[in-house]
Amino acid sequence: MSIAKTALSKVATPKKIEAAASQRWDLFPYLVTVLAFLTLLSLFHVWSRVKVVDLNLRITEANRLLKNLQQEKNMLKLEVASLKNPARIEALAKGELGMALPADQQVIIVK
Numbered sequence: 001m002s003i004a005k006t007a008l009s010k011v012a013t014p015k016k017i018e019a020a021a022s023q024r025w026d027l028f029p030y031l032v033t034v035l036a037f038l039t040l041l042s043l044f045h046v047w048s049r050v051k052v053v054d055l056n057l058r059i060t061e062a063n064r065l066l067k068n069l070q071q072e073k074n075m076l077k078l079e080v081a082s083l084k085n086p087a088r089i090e091a092l093a094k095g096e097l098g099m100a101l102p103a104d105q106q107v108i109i110v111k
Helices: 002-010 014-083 086-095
Strands: none
Touching: none
């Protein structure tokens, strides 16, 4: 008979099952809240990574543009230096404009 009592005591009563089910449903709103928070956290993480990648692409593009502009600036400086060359200016003045060096009588010294 002791065996039968032990076997019966291990069987759950319907009241205990209903109480356990009720406790599970009481935790449901908390579980939904935690899942919603984790979803929002995951979305924020993905958004921030996308922003970082986008900013890195923009920085790379800006650096490339800066390098091109610096190269163009150096080329323009070289062009300005070649255009300011006195020998070139003298050749243009004599050839295209028909100018000549002034004679000694044309030079007036101002004091």
